[in-house]
Amino acid sequence: MTLQKKRLNNNDSFLLIIVITCLFLVNTASSIHSPFPQTAVTSPSLTKAVIPQLTSTISSQKPLDSPSHSQTISPTVILRGNTFTVTGRLVDLDSGAGIPDEPIYVYWSYFSWSSYESDPDGLAEDYLVGQGTTDSEGYFSISARDSDHSKVAGEVTVYTVFPGDPLLGPIQENRRYTNETILCYATLHMNLLTNTSLLRDGKSFWAAAALTLDNDSLVPSANGESISFNWQGTEYVQAITNYIANITLSVAEGTTIGSYSLQCSFYVPPLDLPFVVGSISSSAYLETTAADWANATRSLSVIDGAGITFSIDEPLPTTPGATPKVVREQTMIHVSGQITNDEDEPFGFPVDLQVYVDSAVSSSSSAVQASTTSNDLGEFNATFVLSGSYLSVGSNVVWVDAASGQGIQANSTISEITLYGNSTMTSPTVNGMANLSSIMAMPGETLRISGALLDAYNDAPVSGMTVEGRWGTSGTLYLANTSSSGTYTINLVVPPTINPGPNNMYGNISLRSRSTQYYTSSNTSFSVAIFDEISFTVFLNNTLVAEDSTITNVGGEPLYGNSSFILQGTITDQFDRPINNRLIRIIIVGVEINRTLSAGNFSYALSGEENITPGTYETSIIYNQDFDFNFYLTFADYPETTTPTTPTSEPTNNNGDEPMTGNILIWVAIAVVGLIIVLAVIYAFGRFRRGKDKDSPSTESVAKMDLQTLMSQIDDAESAKDYRRAIVLSYRAFEIICMKNFGIRDAPTQSPRELARSVAATNRIPVRDVTMLIMKYEEARYSDHKIGKDRYNAARQALHNIQLALKQGHESS
Numbered sequence: 136m137t138l139q140k141k142r143l144n145n146n147d148s149f150l151l152i153i154v155i156t157c158l159f160l161v162n163t164a165s166s167i168h169s170p171f172p173q174t175a176v177t178s179p180s181l182t183k184a185v186i187p188q189l190t191s192t193i194s195s196q197k198p199l200d201s202p203s204h205s206q207t208i209s210p211t212v213i214l215r216g217n218t219f220t221v222t223g224r225l226v227d228l229d230s231g232a233g234i235p236d237e238p239i240y241v242y243w244s245y246f247s248w249s250s251y252e253s254d255p256d257g258l259a260e261d262y263l264v265g266q267g268t269t270d271s272e273g274y275f276s277i278s279a280r281d282s283d284h285s286k287v288a289g290e291v292t293v294y295t296v297f298p299g300d301p302l303l304g305p306i307q308e309n310r311r312y313t314n315e316t317i318l319c320y321a322t323l324h325m326n327l328l329t330n331t332s333l334l335r336d337g338k339s340f341w342a343a344a345a346l347t348l349d350n351d352s353l354v355p356s357a358n359g360e361s362i363s364f365n366w367q368g369t370e371y372v373q374a375i376t377n378y379i380a381n382i383t384l385s386v387a388e389g390t391t392i393g394s395y396s397l398q399c400s401f402y403v404p405p406l407d408l409p410f411v412v413g414s415i416s417s418s419a420y421l422e423t424t425a426a427d428w429a430n431a432t433r434s435l436s437v438i439d440g441a442g443i444t445f446s447i448d449e450p451l452p453t454t455p456g457a458t459p460k461v462v463r464e465q466t467m468i469h470v471s472g473q474i475t476n477d478e479d480e481p482f483g484f485p486v487d488l489q490v491y492v493d494s495a496v497s498s499s500s501s502a503v504q505a506s507t508t509s510n511d512l513g514e515f516n517a518t519f520v521l522s523g524s525y526l527s528v529g530s531n532v533v534w535v536d537a538a539s540g541q542g543i544q545a546n547s548t549i550s551e552i553t554l555y556g557n558s559t560m561t562s563p564t565v566n567g568m569a570n571l572s573s574i575m576a577m578p579g580e581t582l583r584i585s586g587a588l589l590d591a592y593n594d595a596p597v598s599g600m601t602v603e604g605r606w607g608t609s610g611t612l613y614l615a616n617t618s619s620s621g622t623y624t625i626n627l628v629v630p631p632t633i634n635p636g637p638n639n640m641y642g643n644i645s646l647r648s649r650s651t652q653y654y655t656s657s658n659t660s661f662s663v664a665i666f667d668e669i670s671f672t673v674f675l676n677n678t679l680v681a682e683d684s685t686i687t688n689v690g691g692e693p694l695y696g697n698s699s700f701i702l703q704g705t706i707t708d709q710f711d712r713p714i715n716n717r718l719i720r721i722i723i724v725g726v727e728i729n730r731t732l733s734a735g736n737f738s739y740a741l742s743g744e745e746n747i748t749p750g751t752y753e754t755s756i757i758y759n760q761d762f763d764f765n766f767y768l769t770f771a772d773y774p775e776t777t778t779p780t781t782p783t784s785e786p787t788n789n790n791g792d793e794p795m796t797g798n799i800l801i802w803v804a805i806a807v808v809g810l811i812i813v814l815a816v817i818y819a820f821g822r823f824r825r826g827k828d829k830d831s832p833s834t835e836s837v838a839k840m841d842l843q844t845l846m847s848q849i850d851d852a853e854s855a856k857d858y859r860r861a862i863v864l865s866y867r868a869f870e871i872i873c874m875k876n877f878g879i880r881d882a883p884t885q886s887p888r889e890l891a892r893s894v895a896a897t898n899r900i901p902v903r904d905v906t907m908l909i910m911k912y913e914e915a916r917y918s919d920h921k922i923g924k925d926r927y928n929a930a931r932q933a934l935h936n937i938q939l940a941l942k943q944g945h946e947s948s
């Protein structure tokens with residue numbers, strides 16, 4: 136390796152002489168500390184790669200009867216509607232490092248990129264069953280479930296999807312999905328009804344049974360098969376016709392008063408339905424005989440006193456054997472029936488009756504939903520709409536009883552209904568803020584959205600409900616499930632590709648809950664002000680501060696270590712909107728303070744009790760790590776207090792000149808030092824300005840330029856905080872590397888994208904680093920917005936990685 140030495144030109148020599156002389160005089164006259172502390176620059180490593188890889192494994196839900204057992208199965212066996220877990224990792228194919236903070240979706244039985252692009256909402260509504268986000272190491276664990284039991288059973292393909300990220304490059308090149316199969320069994324349910332739950336000795340009644348799948352769909356192949364009824368120790372077999380098995384049964388003479396069970400059962404295997412099993416609650420029972428049977432039981436009472444029988448005429452069940460579905464405060468309910476005496480005959484006079492609805496039979500007066508009166512034949516009817524905060528969604532019972540004060544005690548039949556409720560969304564908070572009118576966000580920023588789903592009638596929490604969050608109408612879909620208290624949290628990422636502008640100052644976030652077994656869906660939305668640039672307005676007391684300026688006095692008074700003043704200001708976006716409720720960092724006289732912006736305003740007061748050491752201190756106001764405002768505060772020595780004394784003659788020098796105190800020598804030395812510093816600054820500023828006027832070395836001069844000289848110019852631009860110029864120079868250095876290491880002589884005349892393709896063909900350096908450097912160069916070269924240090928660090932790190940790869944390649948060869 137040949138080492139090249141850089142020769143100093145005349146200007147460099149002159150500057151070096153000035154600096155050496157200045158240091159010598161400073162050391163002689165007094166000791167002055169450097170006002171600007173050196174800060175080590177650490178180049179950030181890239182956390183995202185261009186080409187990802189997705190891996191996943193499906194594991195089953197832990198069986199309820201063995202909670203300590205967890206098994207990874209391929210394929211997994213579950214019952215439809217049960218939870219399963221998808222685990223995996225999203226990694227960079229080149230480095231093997233995990234890719235954090237990326238969304239992962241789980242689709243059931245179907246997925247295609249064409250459907251995802253053309254109808255993402257429809258695809259999600261029909262097939263999306265789970266969603267999660269990769270952690271800091273790229274791992275994810277997603278709980279997924281077919282909550283409405285409507286999807287297919289059998290050997291099902293489960294798709295684990297990474298939709299891609301524009302920050303990794305073109306989405307079509309970095310999106311990925313993987314798939315696994317899962318065995319899913321549907322369950323067969325037996326529905327059993329009777330015309331009455333009250334029976335009398337020797338009297339008959341009828342019963343009806345029907346088979347439905349777990350999603351309430353009928354089973355056509357069951358027609359012609361038989362259902363067994365077991366009543367009072369005798370088994371009766373009845374064929375299924377038009378989906379229902381109807382049978383008339385009677386109470387044996389001499390039956391003792393009390394409660395009796397009517398049981399019915401159906402043997403499932405003759406249906407020859409693959410992946411359909413009986414009425415089991417867990418996949419742990421799949422290998423047992425219980426999986427071969429669908430069963431149902433109904434309790435009936437044999438009475439000898441007054442009795443009330445009735446039926447629910449409206450609404451009717453949606454499927455045979457099912458219970459009527461009722462929406463609270465919406466659905467009209469109509470019941471009709473008859474009250475009879477202990478001889479099973481009408482009383483012959485009107486009887487006042489009350490209709491009750493509750494989760495179980497009780498004597499609570501609050502459960503009364505309607506009142507009515509029978510006619511002389513004992514016939515009655517009532518129409519009402521359910522109300523009452525005591526009612527819970529799900530299964531409830533209806534019964535009728537004689538009103539008190541009539542001397543009549545009667546047994547009542549009991550009917551079941553399924554109660555549904557309307558859900559409502561509470562107004563969400565965003566990053567802890569309840570005032571949605573002041574929400575602001577930057578592209579790529581994560582918004583933590585929290586809220587709750589409640590019963591619209593009684594404010595009861597709605598648990599297990601899926602909430603969808605989305606930016607606009609076609610953004611990434613984020614999902615969360617409500618907890619037992621009805622709460623949820625969604626971490627929604629503002630699309631990083633948004634370009635805020637005068638016609639694009641706001642975005643919209645929509646939230647929607649999916650309907651569940653007992654609740655309807657609900658939705659809400661709110662707007663977010665978007666921005667990607669900010670402005671600082673800073674004051675010391677009432678004095679406006681310019682960026683990079685040096686402040687020596689406030690309000691005409693010099694700054695001393697015991698000076699008191701207020702640092703205050705406002706931060707706004709590029710549309711002059713104050714930025715609210717955001718954390719900023721203030722670094723002043725070596726102390727770091729956090730402040731939360733209120734309507735864009737911030738303040739911090741120095742009381743004067745800090746006793747600041749004289750010197751110059753850099754003051755920084757930092758927002759979101761990407762934006763900062765810097766200036767310098769110079770604190771002078773405390774003024775000396777002098778006491779008047781009797782004048783005395785001053786000593787003279789040996790030549791008999793005029794008297795001279797020792798202080799004059801010091802002040803002369805300081806004046807000389809000051810003059811030299813001023814000259815040096817003027818020279819350096821002029822030299823830097825001449826360089827800065829040129830955006831970068833000309834294309835013709837790149838080939839003639841020494842790489843070491845160009846790297847030195849990059850360091851100069853970084854020291855001057857001209858990060859735009861530093862990035863452009865970094866790309867020029869890459870052009871020199873291409874010329875000298877790859878023989879691409881026309882590198883300076885090629886476009887960046889052409890040059891990238893030429894370099895990629897050599898397969899000698901990481902493509903992702905070349906891509907990163909070119910992206911930052913194009914941004915710095917052709918954009919008008921502020922270029923921050925983070926963008927320069929990314930470009931410089933990419934250049935460093937390129938040089939390192941070449942060095943390692945040389946060593947290995």
